Amino acid sequence: MTPLLWKDYQKEVPDNHYFFVRSCIRQTFFPGAEAALLDILRNSLGLDVFEDRRHTTCTGIAYHCDLVPLETIMTVIARQLSLMTEAGYRHLLVSCVTSFGIYLEMLDMWQHHPEMLEQTREALWKSTRRSFELPVALVHTSDLVYHLRKPIADRSPHRLVDKSTQRALRVVDHVGCHYAKIFPAGGFGGAEFPSVLSGLAETFGGEMVDYPERRHCCGFGFRHYLLQENRGYSLSNSRIKFESMEAFAPDLILTNCPGCNMFLDRWQYTLAEMSGKTYDREGKGIPVLSHEELAALMLGRDPWTLGLQMHQVQLEPLLDKIGIAYQARQKYSMLAGAASLPGEPSVLKVSFQ
Amino acid sequence: MNASEYLPNDEVAIIGGGPAGMQTALALSERGFSVRIYEQKEQLGGHLKGWHHLFPHGVAASDLLGQLKEQVLARAVPLHLGQSVDRLQKVGAGWALWQGERPLGRAGVVVLANGFALFDARRKEEYGYGLYPSVLTAADLEAVFRKEQPWPFGSDRMAPQVGFVHCVGSRDLKCGSPHCSKLCCVTAVKQAMAVKSLFPEAQVYCFYMDLRMHGLEYEELYRKAQVDYGVRFIRGRLSEAAPGQGKRLHVKAEDTLQGRPLHLQLDMLVLMSGMVPAFLLEQQERAVFLKEPVFGSGFVPVQGLLAAGSVVQQEGLFASGACKGPATLPEVFADASAVAREVEQYLKSLKAVGHA
Amino acid sequence: MPKPDFGFAFAPNRALDLSAPLLPEVQVVLEAEPSIRACMACGQCAAVCTAGAFTPLAFYRLVLELRGGDVAAVGERARHCMLCGKCQMTCPRGVNIRNAVLLMAALAPPKP
Numbered sequence: 049m050t051p052l053l054w055k056d057y058q059k060e061v062p063d064n065h066y067f068f069v070r071s072c073i074r075q076t077f078f079p080g081a082e083a084a085l086l087d088i089l090r091n092s093l094g095l096d097v098f099e100d101r102r103h104t105t106c107t108g109i110a111y112h113c114d115l116v117p118l119e120t121i122m123t124v125i126a127r128q129l130s131l132m133t134e135a136g137y138r139h140l141l142v143s144c145v146t147s148f149g150i151y152l153e154m155l156d157m158w159q160h161h162p163e164m165l166e167q168t169r170e171a172l173w174k175s176t177r178r179s180f181e182l183p184v185a186l187v188h189t190s191d192l193v194y195h196l197r198k199p200i201a202d203r204s205p206h207r208l209v210d211k212s213t214q215r216a217l218r219v220v221d222h223v224g225c226h227y228a229k230i231f232p233a234g235g236f237g238g239a240e241f242p243s244v245l246s247g248l249a250e251t252f253g254g255e256m257v258d259y260p261e262r263r264h265c266c267g268f269g270f271r272h273y274l275l276q277e278n279r280g281y282s283l284s285n286s287r288i289k290f291e292s293m294e295a296f297a298p299d300l301i302l303t304n305c306p307g308c309n310m311f312l313d314r315w316q317y318t319l320a321e322m323s324g325k326t327y328d329r330e331g332k333g334i335p336v337l338s339h340e341e342l343a344a345l346m347l348g349r350d351p352w353t354l355g356l357q358m359h360q361v362q363l364e365p366l367l368d369k370i371g372i373a374y375q376a377r378q379k380y381s382m383l384a385g386a387a388s389l390p391g392e393p394s395v396l397k398v399s400f401q
Numbered sequence: 402m403n404a405s406e407y408l409p410n411d412e413v414a415i416i417g418g419g420p421a422g423m424q425t426a427l428a429l430s431e432r433g434f435s436v437r438i439y440e441q442k443e444q445l446g447g448h449l450k451g452w453h454h455l456f457p458h459g460v461a462a463s464d465l466l467g468q469l470k471e472q473v474l475a476r477a478v479p480l481h482l483g484q485s486v487d488r489l490q491k492v493g494a495g496w497a498l499w500q501g502e503r504p505l506g507r508a509g510v511v512v513l514a515n516g517f518a519l520f521d522a523r524r525k526e527e528y529g530y531g532l533y534p535s536v537l538t539a540a541d542l543e544a545v546f547r548k549e550q551p552w553p554f555g556s557d558r559m560a561p562q563v564g565f566v567h568c569v570g571s572r573d574l575k576c577g578s579p580h581c582s583k584l585c586c587v588t589a590v591k592q593a594m595a596v597k598s599l600f601p602e603a604q605v606y607c608f609y610m611d612l613r614m615h616g617l618e619y620e621e622l623y624r625k626a627q628v629d630y631g632v633r634f635i636r637g638r639l640s641e642a643a644p645g646q647g648k649r650l651h652v653k654a655e656d657t658l659q660g661r662p663l664h665l666q667l668d669m670l671v672l673m674s675g676m677v678p679a680f681l682l683e684q685q686e687r688a689v690f691l692k693e694p695v696f697g698s699g700f701v702p703v704q705g706l707l708a709a710g711s712v713v714q715q716e717g718l719f720a721s722g723a724c725k726g727p728a729t730l731p732e733v734f735a736d737a738s739a740v741a742r743e744v745e746q747y748l749k750s751l752k753a754v755g756h757a
Numbered sequence: 758m759p760k761p762d763f764g765f766a767f768a769p770n771r772a773l774d775l776s777a778p779l780l781p782e783v784q785v786v787l788e789a790e791p792s793i794r795a796c797m798a799c800g801q802c803a804a805v806c807t808a809g810a811f812t813p814l815a816f817y818r819l820v821l822e823l824r825g826g827d828v829a830a831v832g833e834r835a836r837h838c839m840l841c842g843k844c845q846m847t848c849p850r851g852v853n854i855r856n857a858v859l860l861m862a863a864l865a866p867p868k869p
């Protein structure tokens with residue numbers, strides 16, 4: 049029997065005309081990322097990416113915490129889709145991986161239980177007088193960035209290479225669980241060997257490094273993170289990943305889910321404070337970038353406009369390796385004027401100028 | 402009916418020149434029937450050609466193969482090597498054999514003895530077969546024992562850490578193989594002992610779900626492996642094999658008896674790939690096709706306990722050996738004699754009806 | 758800046774590391790009573806165990822935990838054994854359980 053291997057699976061991604069929905073976490077903690085992505089797609093690549101100001105959170109976090117019931121989230125999703133339909137689009141572009149998983153889940157449920165689709169249509173009509181069509185394509189922003197990796201790389205002056213030694217930078221990836229683990233057909237390469245981030249890093253000249261806990265969840269866990277007392281569980285999961293990747297001395301962690309991005313970045317600080325340990329050789333931590341932050345950096349966007357100063361693990365060592373120029377004095381300049389410097393951690397080394 | 406539509410009724414065509422095919426041919430030839438063997442490769446022997454030594458006593462596979470071939474040649478059984486039958490067309494009470502558009506011959510009776518395939522271990526992607534050079538299948542390990550392939554770890558490794566994973570592509574609905582392949586457990590034990598004999602300082606682990614040591618002396622082999630060879634048996638599945646430090650693998654598994662996950666670094670991981678159907682038998686009214694198997698394909702279906710060689714729904718078509726399902730060599734040989742008897746009964750019944 | 762109180766802490770990975778070498782005390786036990794290797798965790802010993810009715814003692818579990826290196830727990834639990842010998846009588850693999858249990862109990866001698 050000719051084997052069909054998941055790792056060779058290529059998802060179909062349309063080239064243009066997307067309806068974009070934002071991410072709660074990405075907007076809040078990584079404010080420049082989505083703006084940069086839209087700028088790249090619309091201005092650098094000339095694509096049609098439409099956004100409706102009336103769109104909302106998908107309520108995925110609340111749903112996964114059992115705070116929002118299934119019927120509610122279905123109706124919220126239906127409303128998002130109705131905005132898409134109203135604007136005349138059939139391709140949905142989702143910023144957050146958890147959100148992407150939610151859309152996949154709802155569409156899958158509606159496919160297997162048409163009565164639930166009918167109930168949702170009715171609920172939406174009664175509450176808002178809106179109706180919707182199902183999307184023809186459901187694409188995550190990392191899918192699109194992967195799909196467009198060659199045009200992006202062609203326009204990029206930078207590469208994931210150490211400028212002084214010409215050595216390829218070592219990249220570890222962490223693909224969000226909700227990307228392909230639940231619906232393998234929703235992601236490039238399926239669940240075991242997703243290529244959506246590794247393919248991107250390799251196109252920019254980086255060296256992908258496999259590590260034993262590559263597929264381990266970052267531990268976001270929603271309900272486990274929501275209450276402070278439970279957060280140790282989430283933290284412990286990220287720690288398993290750090291302990292595993294440490295021996296491979298990566299220069300960069302690449303993620304596609306904003307929650308994972310936040311966790312893998314923030315928890316390095318927390319673990320350093322709790323245990324005195326950092327996972328790189330210099331005590332500065334391993335920088336974490338999302339796919340759009342990486343694409344924007346490679347294209348030569350200013351790191352501070354991109355919002356990289358908001359990261360816990362400072363990016364300067366990586367920027368220096370790549371050879372990206374930045375204005376150290378501009379780092380904490382706000383639109384309203386200079387801001388006061390953040391407090392300094394007791395273990396994790398940060399560079400302030 | 403035209404006499405030219407029939408061949409003499411006692412012509413038996415055997416498809417497959419492995420142990421089942423050879424033994425069935427011998428059994429029939431000894432009874433005075435005219436038999437010939439069609440074998441798709443250029444050599445007789447089937448999978449037996451690739452094995453090094455056989456359980457439970459460690460008999461050299463090449464000795465057994467040599468004996469079989471010698472007997473087949475001694476009886477001057479006509480051999481059609483390099484011919485792969487893919488279609489059988491009913492002609493009167495007999496069959497015409499075809500390879501694509503090429504006619505290969507005719508016979509009164511056809512016996513399918515074309516054996517099994519080994520599960521393609523690349524499909525269990527989490528184990529990294531085909532990706533990581535330290536991951537082998539049991540068949541690959543036999544080739545290493547035969548010195549046809551090198552050990553995947555450096556020659557400086559005096560104490561390699563080796564793991565065996567039972568039930569790869571067997572007892573697995575996800576792979577479309579719900580059945581147990583029956584002889585992987587005893588093969589794993591045999592191979593674990595062989596590795597320990599070659600590398601006495603090695604640490605060898607067998608990751609099993611159940612240990613099916615059904616045959617005579619298999620259970621004793623299991624005990625011997627534990628006590629005399631120090632092989633460690635861990636009940637639980639492997640979740641994944643990932644690249645570890647250097648060329649080693651980092652594997653994660655569950656120890657279900659302790660109820661705890663575990664991990665370890667291995668120099669070699671051996672996957673016990675199961676026996677799966679080599680072909681899909683598609684039956685039509687006057688023709689039978691041997692096609693590429695699809696997901697969930699089964700083995701050749703036969704009538705039942707008393708007529709275990711006769712293929713369901715077909716007159717004059719029989720099946721011998723592992724093409725009906727996983728079987729050990731002694732079972733295959735016993736089956737060959739039983740099927741030969743059924744073929745003989747069938748041919749006698751045709752003569753009794755009074756064909757010319 | 759003073760170290761913050763996070764209100765939570767991390768837990769270590771509970772996975773056993775089989776690549777860690779066997780503790781010397783464990784090796785001593787296995788060498789002194791090689792029949793321990795024949796144990797196949799069938800549970801016959803635990804099924805007949807006198808102490809098992811009241812304490813967590815189950816010989817096959819001691820064998821598993823011994824290999825896992827949990828020497829203190831093995832020693833403490835082995836001391837529950839009443840040396841009645843029923844396990845050894847029924848063991849289908851012929852493990853010399855009485856000797857094994859005494860060796861294991863010696864791993865964690867009682868405090869004076």
